[in-house]
Amino acid sequence: MTSKSKLVVRYAETDQMGIVHHSNYPIWYEVGRTDFTKEMGMPYDEIEANGVMFPLLSLNCKYIKAAKYNDTVIVETSVTKLNMVKVEFSYKVFRESDGELLNTGSTVHGMVTKALEPLNMKKEKPEIYRLLQAAMEK
Amino acid sequence: MTSKSKLVVRYAETDQMGIVHHSNYPIWYEVGRTDFTKEMGMPYDEIEANGVMFPLLSLNCKYIKAAKYNDTVIVETSVTKLNMVKVEFSYKVFRESDGELLNTGSTVHGMVTKALEPLNMKKEKPEIYRLLQAAMEK
Amino acid sequence: MTSKSKLVVRYAETDQMGIVHHSNYPIWYEVGRTDFTKEMGMPYDEIEANGVMFPLLSLNCKYIKAAKYNDTVIVETSVTKLNMVKVEFSYKVFRESDGELLNTGSTVHGMVTKALEPLNMKKEKPEIYRLLQAAMEK
Amino acid sequence: MTSKSKLVVRYAETDQMGIVHHSNYPIWYEVGRTDFTKEMGMPYDEIEANGVMFPLLSLNCKYIKAAKYNDTVIVETSVTKLNMVKVEFSYKVFRESDGELLNTGSTVHGMVTKALEPLNMKKEKPEIYRLLQAAMEK
Numbered sequence: 001m002t003s004k005s006k007l008v009v010r011y012a013e014t015d016q017m018g019i020v021h022h023s024n025y026p027i028w029y030e031v032g033r034t035d036f037t038k039e040m041g042m043p044y045d046e047i048e049a050n051g052v053m054f055p056l057l058s059l060n061c062k063y064i065k066a067a068k069y070n071d072t073v074i075v076e077t078s079v080t081k082l083n084m085v086k087v088e089f090s091y092k093v094f095r096e097s098d099g100e101l102l103n104t105g106s107t108v109h110g111m112v113t114k115a116l117e118p119l120n121m122k123k124e125k126p127e128i129y130r131l132l133q134a135a136m137e138k
Numbered sequence: 139m140t141s142k143s144k145l146v147v148r149y150a151e152t153d154q155m156g157i158v159h160h161s162n163y164p165i166w167y168e169v170g171r172t173d174f175t176k177e178m179g180m181p182y183d184e185i186e187a188n189g190v191m192f193p194l195l196s197l198n199c200k201y202i203k204a205a206k207y208n209d210t211v212i213v214e215t216s217v218t219k220l221n222m223v224k225v226e227f228s229y230k231v232f233r234e235s236d237g238e239l240l241n242t243g244s245t246v247h248g249m250v251t252k253a254l255e256p257l258n259m260k261k262e263k264p265e266i267y268r269l270l271q272a273a274m275e276k
Numbered sequence: 277m278t279s280k281s282k283l284v285v286r287y288a289e290t291d292q293m294g295i296v297h298h299s300n301y302p303i304w305y306e307v308g309r310t311d312f313t314k315e316m317g318m319p320y321d322e323i324e325a326n327g328v329m330f331p332l333l334s335l336n337c338k339y340i341k342a343a344k345y346n347d348t349v350i351v352e353t354s355v356t357k358l359n360m361v362k363v364e365f366s367y368k369v370f371r372e373s374d375g376e377l378l379n380t381g382s383t384v385h386g387m388v389t390k391a392l393e394p395l396n397m398k399k400e401k402p403e404i405y406r407l408l409q410a411a412m413e414k
Numbered sequence: 415m416t417s418k419s420k421l422v423v424r425y426a427e428t429d430q431m432g433i434v435h436h437s438n439y440p441i442w443y444e445v446g447r448t449d450f451t452k453e454m455g456m457p458y459d460e461i462e463a464n465g466v467m468f469p470l471l472s473l474n475c476k477y478i479k480a481a482k483y484n485d486t487v488i489v490e491t492s493v494t495k496l497n498m499v500k501v502e503f504s505y506k507v508f509r510e511s512d513g514e515l516l517n518t519g520s521t522v523h524g525m526v527t528k529a530l531e532p533l534n535m536k537k538e539k540p541e542i543y544r545l546l547q548a549a550m551e552k
Contacts, residue, residue, distance in 0.1 A: 008307075008310070010303060010306060010307055010310070011153060011154070011159075011306050011310065011320070012153060012159050012161055012303045012306055014153050014154040015149060015150060015152050015153060015154070016149070016152040016153070016154065016155075016156045016157075016207060016462075017154075017467055017469060017530075018154045019154075019469070019530075021149075021150050022440060022469075022470040022473060023150055023437050023438075023440045023441050023444075024437075026436060026437045026440070027286060027288045027437050030286060030287050030288055030437075031284075031286055034284070034286070034287065034346060043346060044287070044345075044346070045344075045345055045346045053431055055431060055433070055436075055477070055480070056436040056475075056477045057476070057477055058474075058475060058476050058477065059436060059473070059474070059475040059477075060472070060473070060474055060475075061470075061472060061473040062471070062472050063469070063470045063471055063472065063473075066469070066530065068321075069154060069320075069321055070310060070319060070320070070321045116431075116433075116480065146445075146448070148441060148444060148445055148448070149444050149448065149458070150441045150444055155329055155331060155392075157331070157392075160302060160331075160332040160335060161299050161300075161302045161303050161306075162299075164298060164299045164302070165299050165424060165426045168299075168424060168425050168426055169422075169424055172422070172424070172425065172484060181484060182425070182483075182484070183482075183483055183484045191293055193293060193295070193298075193339070193342070194298040194337075194339045195338070195339055196336070196337060196338050196339065197298060197335070197336070197337040197339075198334070198335070198336055199332075199334060199335040200333070200334050201331070201332045201333055201334065201335075204331070204392065206459075207458075207459055208448060208457060208458070208459045254293075254295075254342065287429060287430070287435075288429060288435050288437055290429050290430040291425060291426060291428050291429065291430070292425070292428040292429070292430065292431075292432045292433075292483060293430075294430045295430075297425075297426050299426055345430060
């Protein structure tokens with residue numbers, strides 16, 4: 001399963017190079033995860049309401065082409081790894097006008113309680129685990 | 139009492155106009171409040187640990203001259219109004235190199251509990267109220 | 277003429293109060309201006325391509341109710357004042373689910389060249405001036 | 415050569431998890447590069463004034479421990495790779511109070527003209543190249 005999120009580049013996301021500042025891509029990935037979790041059947045705010053949070057353990061970005069103000073970009077999001085304590089999401093960012101691939105990346109997340117203590121998703125939150133697994137295998 | 143906070147403009151704070159994006163000044167004001175509350179005797183994180191939060195009710199900014207990447211700016215912060223349920227902070231942002239005034243502004247804050255319910259500072263948190271009052275009158 | 281922009285609150289836009297950080301509203305206003313200028317017939321990137329920029333002179337925000345992660349908000353944008361050297365935009369931010377008014381604000385912009393020198397829009401860029409005027413009066 | 419940058423975590427940098435949002439670390443790295451280039455003998459704004467820009471090609475972050483509002487953090491920055499067309503910076507972020515390592519990362523940058531065209535630093539900007547090389551080897 002791959003979710004598609006459509007974003008229009010905000011002026012505030014540009015820097016004095018005249019392109020989107022690189023720190024915005026991780027934020028766009030997060031928008032992608034928001035849409036992905038909705039599509040998989042449990043929006044991330046509901047996951048947090050269930051007492052589970054997905055803080056980042058690592059982040060990778062590859063910057064291929066620059067996005068500019070007012071570009072429409074598509075963020076494709078999928079789950080690429082899952083085990084009892086970690087989940088990896090992967091991303092592709094395209095420019096809508098010409099389909100150009102602008103950026104690729106991935107994020108690895110721990111699964112923790114509101115108190116930031118690690119939990120075993122598969123055992124303690126089997127419903128969420130199954131939804132992630134089904135979305136990864138779909 | 140007026141606190142002075144020194145900041146160096148970050149590249150990420152610029153936009154494609156080649157100047158600091160206007161949305162950063164409210165964030166600089168907040169840095170000013172952090173330093174102000176330290177100087178007045180109760181850092182804002184301690185205020186929150188006491189179960190009090192200061193969400194914004196209103197914000198005003200006047201943009202006089204542009205700040206640029208790598209400029210050192212000084213944020214001057216003071217309390218300009220205080221009553222049982224609201225506090226107003228005022229700000230002046232100067233460029234250090236030539237003392238030029240770049241920006242002025244003010245923020246009005248409610249005083250609420252962690253559950254975002256209003257509280258009467260003077261009655262329920264007299265210590266914090268007195269510190270703000272003393273800082274305003276100093 | 278009033279343009280309507282639909283946004284979904286990003287996780288990165290929240291702060292440890294659990295609500296949208298106040299500094300995001302000016303960025304949402306800017307998204308509103310982007311959509312407004314498209315609707316009026318000249319997108320802001322085209323305005324800049326014509327050598328005109330609209331830096332902020334002042335900003336006002338009133339925070340009425342908090343927005344939260346994953347809320348869908350509607351930003352209504354209109355031009356409320358215009359003269360040869362300045363334009364004022366006004367904004368209303370609503371929560372889509374219940375139509376609750378969350379925030380109102382306005383921004384006053386100078387009209388300058390790429391070198392940040394003021395210009396007389398009515399004389400030097402009559403086409404842009406007329407579009408803004410028509411949009412204000414519509 | 416390793417530069418040390420001291421930052422105090424801003425309230426706006428937190429998210430509703432109650433910790434620093436992950437997208438801020440790349441911005442802190444950039445603050446580190448600003449200080450690093452000053453120390454090496456040519457501040458980044460001067461490098462850009464020389465017609466050279468360092469856009470990101472890739473970014474890696476490892477999140478070890480969370481930073482919180484008002485924490486003082488130290489960003490250690492160094493150049494870890496350099497060739498004619500690319501430079502890699504590496505970063506370590508420590509919490510000052512207890513020396514805890516919070517985050518490590520690296521960024522790879524292309525070297526391009528203002529028009530975003532690649533240039534051969536060693537040939538076309540030997541002075542900047544030598545400064546980077548000297549800083550790496552120091």
